[in-house]
Amino acid sequence: MALFGTDGARGVANRELTPDLALDIGRAAAALLPAGAVVAVATDTRLSGPMLEAAVAAGLTSAGVEVLRLGVLPTPALAHLLPELGCAAGVMISASHNPPEYNGIKLLDGQGRKWAPEREAAVEDRIRRRGWPQDPGRLGSVRDRSGDAAERYRSWLVDLFRGRVPAGLTVVVDVGQGAAVTTAPAVLERLGLTVRVLNGEGDGARINVGCGATHPRGLQAAVLAEGADLGLAFDGDADRLIAVDGEGALVDGDSALYILGRGLQAEGALPGNRVVATVMTNLGVERALAASGIALERTPVGDRWVAEVLRREGLALGGEQSGHVILARWANTGDGLLTALALLAEMARTGLSLADLHRGVTRYPQVLKNLRLPLGTLPGRLPPALAEAVAAAEAELGRDGRVLVRPSGTEPVLRIMLEGRDADRIAWWADRLVAVAKEALESAGASAR
Numbered sequence: 001m002a003l004f005g006t007d008g009a010r011g012v013a014n015r016e017l018t019p020d021l022a023l024d025i026g027r028a029a030a031a032l033l034p035a036g037a038v039v040a041v042a043t044d045t046r047l048s049g050p051m052l053e054a055a056v057a058a059g060l061t062s063a064g065v066e067v068l069r070l071g072v073l074p075t076p077a078l079a080h081l082l083p084e085l086g087c088a089a090g091v092m093i094s095a096s097h098n099p100p101e102y103n104g105i106k107l108l109d110g111q112g113r114k115w116a117p118e119r120e121a122a123v124e125d126r127i128r129r130r131g132w133p134q135d136p137g138r139l140g141s142v143r144d145r146s147g148d149a150a151e152r153y154r155s156w157l158v159d160l161f162r163g164r165v166p167a168g169l170t171v172v173v174d175v176g177q178g179a180a181v182t183t184a185p186a187v188l189e190r191l192g193l194t195v196r197v198l199n200g201e202g203d204g205a206r207i208n209v210g211c212g213a214t215h216p217r218g219l220q221a222a223v224l225a226e227g228a229d230l231g232l233a234f235d236g237d238a239d240r241l242i243a244v245d246g247e248g249a250l251v252d253g254d255s256a257l258y259i260l261g262r263g264l265q266a267e268g269a270l271p272g273n274r275v276v277a278t279v280m281t282n283l284g285v286e287r288a289l290a291a292s293g294i295a296l297e298r299t300p301v302g303d304r305w306v307a308e309v310l311r312r313e314g315l316a317l318g319g320e321q322s323g324h325v326i327l328a329r330w331a332n333t334g335d336g337l338l339t340a341l342a343l344l345a346e347m348a349r350t351g352l353s354l355a356d357l358h359r360g361v362t363r364y365p366q367v368l369k370n371l372r373l374p375l376g377t378l379p380g381r382l383p384p385a386l387a388e389a390v391a392a393a394e395a396e397l398g399r400d401g402r403v404l405v406r407p408s409g410t411e412p413v414l415r416i417m418l419e420g421r422d423a424d425r426i427a428w429w430a431d432r433l434v435a436v437a438k439e440a441l442e443s444a445g446a447s448a449r
Helices: 019-031 049-062 075-084 117-129 146-161 184-190 217-226 253-266 283-291 303-313 336-350 384-400 423-448
Strands: 008-012 038-043 066-072 089-093 102-109 142-144 170-174 194-198 230-234 241-245 274-278 295-299 317-319 325-327 366-372 401-407 413-420
Touching: 019 049, 019 089, 019 102, 019 117, 038 049, 038 075, 049 066, 049 089, 049 102, 066 146, 075 089, 075 102, 075 146, 075 336, 102 117, 146 184, 146 336, 170 184, 170 217, 184 194, 184 230, 184 336, 194 217, 217 230, 217 241, 230 336, 241 253, 241 336, 253 274, 253 283, 253 317, 253 325, 253 336, 274 283, 274 303, 283 295, 295 303, 303 317, 303 325, 325 336, 366 423, 384 401, 384 413, 384 423, 401 423, 413 423
Parallel strands: 038 066, 038 089, 066 142, 170 194, 170 230, 274 295, 274 317
Antiparallel strands: 008 102, 089 102, 230 241, 317 325, 366 413, 401 413
């Protein structure tokens, strides 16, 4: 298995993602940077964050890189600050939406974009052949810049949206025990909203556990109990947003693309009337956008691919169903808080509630099954029996359905997704494909032994 997936190097801390590996990633990354480069490092709230931060910083400084420690920050805050701080690169230590025992290392360039796959491959190659400088006279230093890092990001967002959001609303914010605790509540309060915070202790042992963007039921209940106007849920590093409208309904990344795409179109700020999304985006959202004259362009799963199309084509908006949304005129990466503020601004512009803004989307039933597998056993291509079953499902569903079977880029999981008009039929096919996949992969494993 490659070291880097769709969202950095990731694994259980102290098992797959060890301090030794973090040290080597720092050394190998430094070898690809200019002499005297400055690299900013941030973490989310996980207990393993300081351990891995120290190891990465040691690797970077051993090769002559200057390290700026920014402390606990959302990934999008780090991405925003990199050009402002004159950094050649950034390192985010976070496993995003994964449980507390996981952690990850994401490499960003000086503009806040994820390193290209070929550059990550060069890091892996150097780790394999131990290819980095060993010069005792070439040592970098570590400086702490955590004191003002979060405030710089907060001030930027407040200045950007001052007077553009509907002040006086009540919002419930679930920061998921993650990095959003340093940014989201303060920004929303300074913009005039009444804020109730859930899971805001910054407890890294409980990050993403039954809370945040991956577990929004508690937020839905709180919005209804409080009579709040909306709710906002972030994942561990706050690059994802799942919102809840005042009626308790979820507003995911697909709905955000629909709302924001139509808003940008109305303002004449949607180049080519095109929005970028991944293969996971619901077919109903694609057709709802088409009814407004907006074309949806699909990419493979992973916000890095969405970001690349936005950059290459000069487009303004893209994202993922999971809640990564990239507003390219302001950011080069998914930013949950920026997305939340843009949704609030659209509420103010139209005078509509969040519920009213996404009523125009009729979702197709969608089923997602995750088949967990031992590390190293994910297939490079689908076994023949599974490929045949997928083809049969696609033939039956026709134009009104889709089938997607793919290995996860962040976990040892095979993901099986189906959508179509008939909920019972796609549920049947989902169970069928899981059964075929298990049998095929178990047979392949037995043959390999």
